[in-house]
Amino acid sequence: xxxKAKVLEPAEIExxxxxxxxxxxxxxxxxxxxxxxxxxxxxxxxxERLAALIERFEGVRPPVGVLDIxxxxxxxxxxxxxxxxxxxxxxxxxxxxxxxxxxxxxxTGRTARAALDALVDLGRPKRVYLAVLxxxxxRELPIRADFVGKNLPTSKSEVVKVKLRETDGExxxxxxxx
Amino acid sequence: MGALAHLLxxxxxxxxxxESLLETARMMEEVLERxxxxxxxxxxxxxxxxxxxxxxxxxxxxxxxxxxxxxxxVGFSGAGSSLAKGESFKDTLLTLQAMALDAYVIRAPVAGxxxxxxxxxxxxxxxxGDGRRAHPTQALLDAYTLLEELESLEGKKIAIVGDVAHSxxxxxxxELLPLLGAEVWAAGPVGLLPERLPGARLTTDLDEAxxxxxxxxxxxxxxxxxxxxxxxxxxxxxxxxxxxxxxLDRAKPxxxxxxxxxxxxxxxxxxxxxxxxxSRVERQVRAGEAVRMAVLYHLLVGRAA
Numbered sequence: 001x002x003x004k005a006k007v008l009e010p011a012e013i014e015x016x017x018x019x020x021x022x023x024x025x026x027x028x029x030x031x032x033x034x035x036x037x038x039x040x041x042x043x044x045x046x047x048e049r050l051a052a053l054i055e056r057f058e059g060v061r062p063p064v065g066v067l068d069i070x071x072x073x074x075x076x077x078x079x080x081x082x083x084x085x086x087x088x089x090x091x092x093x094x095x096x097x098x099x100x101x102x103x104x105x106x107x108t109g110r111t112a113r114a115a116l117d118a119l120v121d122l123g124r125p126k127r128v129y130l131a132v133l134x135x136x137x138x139r140e141l142p143i144r145a146d147f148v149g150k151n152l153p154t155s156k157s158e159v160v161k162v163k164l165r166e167t168d169g170e171x172x173x174x175x176x177x178x
Numbered sequence: 179m180g181a182l183a184h185l186l187x188x189x190x191x192x193x194x195x196x197e198s199l200l201e202t203a204r205m206m207e208e209v210l211e212r213x214x215x216x217x218x219x220x221x222x223x224x225x226x227x228x229x230x231x232x233x234x235x236x237x238x239x240x241x242x243x244x245x246x247x248x249x250x251x252v253g254f255s256g257a258g259s260s261l262a263k264g265e266s267f268k269d270t271l272l273t274l275q276a277m278a279l280d281a282y283v284i285r286a287p288v289a290g291x292x293x294x295x296x297x298x299x300x301x302x303x304x305x306x307g308d309g310r311r312a313h314p315t316q317a318l319l320d321a322y323t324l325l326e327e328l329e330s331l332e333g334k335k336i337a338i339v340g341d342v343a344h345s346x347x348x349x350x351x352x353e354l355l356p357l358l359g360a361e362v363w364a365a366g367p368v369g370l371l372p373e374r375l376p377g378a379r380l381t382t383d384l385d386e387a388x389x390x391x392x393x394x395x396x397x398x399x400x401x402x403x404x405x406x407x408x409x410x411x412x413x414x415x416x417x418x419x420x421x422x423x424x425x426l427d428r429a430k431p432x433x434x435x436x437x438x439x440x441x442x443x444x445x446x447x448x449x450x451x452x453x454x455x456x457s458r459v460e461r462q463v464r465a466g467e468a469v470r471m472a473v474l475y476h477l478l479v480g481r482a483a
Contacts, residue, residue, distance in 0.1 A: 068205070071217040082181040082480030085205040121214050
């Protein structure tokens with residue numbers, strides 16, 4: 001793969017997340033009842049960071065859960081390499097509360113579809129939002145994000161690499177050519 | 179075909195494979211803790227439970243595991259079926275295969291049946307117990323339960339007590355637990371000990387096996403053994419080999435107590451112990467479902483990374 005461009009610097013990620021936290025609070029009319037669910041892998045630290053920012057702005061820290069969508073993928077009957085099943089841990093009742101699903105990149109929409117199915121199997125949220133750091137387009141399903149850090153037009157042969165210090169030891173969003 | 183082709187026994191297994199499967203089982207147990215205990219992972223797959231020997235709990239456990247993962251399940255029991263009409267094992271299996279199933283969970287009274295079936299059938303075969311030979315998902319659920327209690331099995335002494343000679347559970351545990359670093363001891367009267375049990379130290383001295391044990395696994399005593407002359411009398415067995423509170427004092431304090439079921443209360447195990455705080459029998463049942471979900475996932479989805 002060939003490196004093409006740096007899309008977001010660490011300070012820009014921080015700024016985008018701060019804006020997203022404000023937008024979440026505004027749309028939800030406060031942080032009351034709100035809960036965040038990070039989708040494996042990089043949605044988890046992003047959800048934690050958003051929760052910390054919401055706490056800073058509103059004085060209330062929304063609970064954060066962890067969601068693995070492996071058992072909800074739509075390609076398990078034809079997949080090549082077996083995906084590892086990872087932890088799902090949502091230690092609070094999703095029923096009746098607004099829930100923000102958090103992921104790093106929105107691409108085909110298939111992960112978001114699986115996450116929605118997984119989430120509603122756990123209870124009946126009052127409503128579900130989708131927050132992503134990068135929306136790179138090329139949707140294959142009728143899915144859109146409510147909160148977006150950066151809209152990034154890409155070609156299908158390009159690869160968006162999100163690196164976060166919690167999962168990758170470094171920070172930044174990069175565009176690569178396959 | 180999944181990361182594993184079949185689960186017949188633990189020949190060729192290494193620690194990484196065991197740990198990966200048990201890790202998946204832990205993830206599956208979270209599904210069992212939900213109000214709605216079902217995921218769509220195996221939608222479109224069909225699993226057959228083919229039991230040429232009666233069994234209730236193992237069959238139910240496998241069927242539930244498959245259903246929790248949204249697989250379709252068909253059940254075949256030897257008694258009252260075409261087998262009774264003289265159809266051979268092989269013809270029965272080939273008939274089922276014509277229905278294009280994805281996995282076959284096979285329980286058979288004869289050692290090696292599941293291995294044979296794996297050669298005949300196109301789908302994945304899970305050995306759910308073949309004669310005295312192997313019962314790998316039982317050993318996996320035992321390992322799962324033990325790891326939950328002891329965190330690691332490295333250097334841990336596990337005592338298996340009772341009718342070791344006729345036990346596929348003992349044989350599979352003796353194969354599996356050493357892969358995780360455990361030291362397995364098997365104790366029983368001389369008539370109920372095999373000549374050799376790969377992976378375990380054999381002894382007729384129950385106290386030696388229990389002494390300092392980190393966990394104790396008690397096997398079911400089948401009363402038919404008396405008739406076969408392997409045991410002089412039930413009373414003698416109870417006096418010398420029943421696991422009692424007093425005898426269990428030789429094990430480490432709080433050592434968990436496992437039993438694969440079904441249990442003969444006050445025969446192989448003092449009844450009060452079976453219901454006591456050290457018993458992990460109910461835990462084993464729950465672990466069994468999670469482990470079997472993990473086995474089906476590893477057999478049916480994708481291939482090894």
